[in-house]
Amino acid sequence: MITLLKISWRNIWRNKARSFIIIAALIIGVIGAIFSAAVRLGVEQQQFKDTVGNQISHIQIHHPEFIANPEARYRIPDGFQLAEEIRNRPDVTITSPRTVFDGMGASANLTTGVRIKGIDPGIEAITTGLDQLVQEGSYFSERGRLPSIIIGKELANNLNSDVGSRIVLTFQDIEGEIVSASFRVEGLYLVADKTFEKRTVFVDAKDLNQLIGDTKAVTEIAVVLTDIDEYRNVASELQAAYPDTKVRHWADIVPFLYFSLEFLERNLIWIFGLIILGVSFGLLNTILMSVLERVRELGVLMAIGMKKIKVFAMVVVETTMLSIIGGLIGLIISFGLVQYLSKHGLDLSGAGGEGLGEFGYASVIYPELALAMYFQLGMLIIVFAILAALYPAWKAIRLVPAEAVRQE
Amino acid sequence: MKTVIKTTDLTKIYNGGAAEVHALKKVNLEFKQGEFTAIVGPSGSGKTTFLNVLGGLDKPTEGHIYIDGVDLATMKESKLFDFRLRHIGFVFQAYNLIPVLTAMENVSFIMLLQKRSKEEMERRAKEMLEQVGLADKLDVRPSQLSGGQQQRVAVARALASKPDFILADEPTANLDTESAFNLLDIMARLNKEENVTMIFSTHDQRVIDRARRVINLVDGAVDEDKEFDR
Ligand SMILES: Nc1ncnc2c1ncn2[C@@H]1O[C@H](COP(=O)(O)OP(=O)(O)O)[C@@H](O)[C@H]1O
Numbered sequence: 001m002i003t004l005l006k007i008s009w010r011n012i013w014r015n016k017a018r019s020f021i022i023i024a025a026l027i028i029g030v031i032g033a034i035f036s037a038a039v040r041l042g043v044e045q046q047q048f049k050d051t052v053g054n055q056i057s058h059i060q061i062h063h064p065e066f067i068a069n070p071e072a073r074y075r076i077p078d079g080f081q082l083a084e085e086i087r088n089r090p091d092v093t094i095t096s097p098r099t100v101f102d103g104m105g106a107s108a109n110l111t112t113g114v115r116i117k118g119i120d121p122g123i124e125a126i127t128t129g130l131d132q133l134v135q136e137g138s139y140f141s142e143r144g145r146l147p148s149i150i151i152g153k154e155l156a157n158n159l160n161s162d163v164g165s166r167i168v169l170t171f172q173d174i175e176g177e178i179v180s181a182s183f184r185v186e187g188l189y190l191v192a193d194k195t196f197e198k199r200t201v202f203v204d205a206k207d208l209n210q211l212i213g214d215t216k217a218v219t220e221i222a223v224v225l226t227d228i229d230e231y232r233n234v235a236s237e238l239q240a241a242y243p244d245t246k247v248r249h250w251a252d253i254v255p256f257l258y259f260s261l262e263f264l265e266r267n268l269i270w271i272f273g274l275i276i277l278g279v280s281f282g283l284l285n286t287i288l289m290s291v292l293e294r295v296r297e298l299g300v301l302m303a304i305g306m307k308k309i310k311v312f313a314m315v316v317v318e319t320t321m322l323s324i325i326g327g328l329i330g331l332i333i334s335f336g337l338v339q340y341l342s343k344h345g346l347d348l349s350g351a352g353g354e355g356l357g358e359f360g361y362a363s364v365i366y367p368e369l370a371l372a373m374y375f376q377l378g379m380l381i382i383v384f385a386i387l388a389a390l391y392p393a394w395k396a397i398r399l400v401p402a403e404a405v406r407q408e
Numbered sequence: 409m410k411t412v413i414k415t416t417d418l419t420k421i422y423n424g425g426a427a428e429v430h431a432l433k434k435v436n437l438e439f440k441q442g443e444f445t446a447i448v449g450p451s452g453s454g455k456t457t458f459l460n461v462l463g464g465l466d467k468p469t470e471g472h473i474y475i476d477g478v479d480l481a482t483m484k485e486s487k488l489f490d491f492r493l494r495h496i497g498f499v500f501q502a503y504n505l506i507p508v509l510t511a512m513e514n515v516s517f518i519m520l521l522q523k524r525s526k527e528e529m530e531r532r533a534k535e536m537l538e539q540v541g542l543a544d545k546l547d548v549r550p551s552q553l554s555g556g557q558q559q560r561v562a563v564a565r566a567l568a569s570k571p572d573f574i575l576a577d578e579p580t581a582n583l584d585t586e587s588a589f590n591l592l593d594i595m596a597r598l599n600k601e602e603n604v605t606m607i608f609s610t611h612d613q614r615v616i617d618r619a620r621r622v623i624n625l626v627d628g629a630v631d632e633d634k635e636f637d638r
């Protein structure tokens with residue numbers, strides 16, 4: 001049984017070399033589009049995980065003055081009780097009340113500005129996974145003569161310190177008096193964001209609160225939600241419930257991250273479109289050539305009574321078949337590639353990726369892409385292929401059969 | 409015998425180049441059911457133009473073509489496609505067949521467009537290929553057939569769809585003498601057996617000698633119109 005589909009299918013294999021080239025171009029285009037999108041998304045997701053997951057959490061609550069002046073003076077009234085209340089909400093997984101302010105950190109011979117975070121080690125481990133980030137030493141498991149401090153590896157390098165070294169922190173107490181205290185470095189942590197690693201130190205809030213003279217002091221409450229997508233709603237509910245505090249969600253705190261994620265998600269389709277557009281011109285050219293080579297044949301078809309709409313459809317179907325073959329193979333290969341790299345990681349450290357840490361990017365990237373994106377790209381290819389086929393198909397039906405079949 | 413085609417004052421003027429070309433000049437002809445007619449004349453005399461206009465592939469500048477009382481000259485293009493599909497069989501000088509289809513599929517093709525049943529299509533295609541002596545080439549593609557065999561498939565295809573008449577523009581022009589005679593023999597036999605009107609153009613005297621009616625075109629006008637008893 002012969003059908004138009006069968007004829008189209010056989011037609012695309014008439015010039016095998018040409019069909020293979022256009023299929024190869026489609027495959028490369030698809031892999032390029034998927035891969036670049038997956039890497040970009042992987043980078044952003046990784047950064048989101050590092051920044052929001054390991055550093056700031058979904059929502060933060062402070063005294064309104066604290067944001068401009070991160071000092072022990074600006075505490076959240078009844079902070080522990082507030083943290084407890086919020087934790088009891090069904091949409092909240094955990095809250096971490098902290099004592100946070102800026103101060104100075106000094107080793108034997110160097111001094112630098114630091115952000116001091118007094119935390120409950122157990123709660124902080126659940127909130128930001130800080131214990132998991134500690135690469136050397138241990139995480140608040142030793143009780144020595146001096147209280148423990150966990151510092152970033154980057155800061156340790158800067159201060160010429162190591163696990164076991166002594167560090168003196170200097171800061172203001174609740175009255176604004178200068179206080180100094182010695183700590184022993186118990187662990188060194190690593191995060192992608194080297195600026196954070198250089199600046200942020202963790203001590204036990206109990207030790208810190210004693211030093212500033214308020215054992216119930218809380219200057220920051222980090223909130224982790226059960227459903228991250230609810231962050232805007234929960235934040236505004238909390239703000240309404242606690243008008244004396246300043247409630248901010250992650251997108252407020254790191255707007256740059258928020259906008260780059262938003263931009264990426266909205267514009268992936270355009271990145272795809274651009275690449276596919278390029279490939280489509282190749283497709284158009286290929287199909288046009290194949291139509292022009294078949295002038296007589298198409299003329300005969302129309303002469304013997306094949307309607308123009310069918311000739312048109314035949315050309316469009318040929319193009320669509322080519323694009324489905326190339327697109328499908330490209331999608332399957334890139335799916336495999338992205339799946340593999342999302343497990344094993346793409347190490348950019350050899351390619352000048354070390355510098356990425358300065359901007360808060362990890363040097364090993366785990367590309368990822370939602371299945372819906374593959375589907376979208378697949379659809380886009382077919383749509384563009386059909387668009388690319390319109391001109392050659394139109395050329396084909398504009399043939400005048402009487403002219404096309406003429407033998408000179 | 410009943411008249412199948414009638415032309416009145418058929419005129420075709422091409423305006424393509426610098427000057428007008430009067431390719432057909434007031435041609436008045438009638439063709440009867442079952443005719444086996446050669447349109448002859450030197451190159452440029454208007455044979456192709458005449459057959460194209462007769463088959464609804466081209467519009468006359470003036471005049472009419474009546475087929476069963478229907479005027480092709482005023483028919484809309486979309487209707488013409490359908491008319492050609494149902495009433496007219498074509499055989500061209502070359503490039504008749506769809507290269508990607510087998511002989512069998514090529515012969516079935518018009519019937520497919522006519523939406524015939526699968527059984528009828530297969531039965532008829534086989535029958536016609538047997539008639540043109542290609543029973544052993546059913547599943548062969550055109551590139552593996554000789555020029556003469558390809559033309560025979562084209563004749564089989566034209567006949568399979570049961571048209572009112574068949575127009576063949578120089579069907580033997582690309583063939584060697586033996587193949588040309590062979591094709592003409594087959595056409596002549598099928599013309600009788602199927603009682604289908606056949607009108608073909610040629611400038612080959614040996615082919616002309618087989619025709620039962622010979623119309624001589626000179627400069628787009630009918631110069632001679634003779635019938636022979638063969
Ligand atoms: N598309 C066209 N434009 C202009 N002149 C044409 C065109 N087609 C054919 N002619 C001219 O019309 C005349 C008849 O041509 P044609 O019908 O092909 O004759 P034949 O088939 O007998 O050789 C010739 O002079 C030819 O040059």
Ligand SMILES: [Mg+2]
Binds near residue numbers: 455456457578
């Ligand atoms: Mg001619």
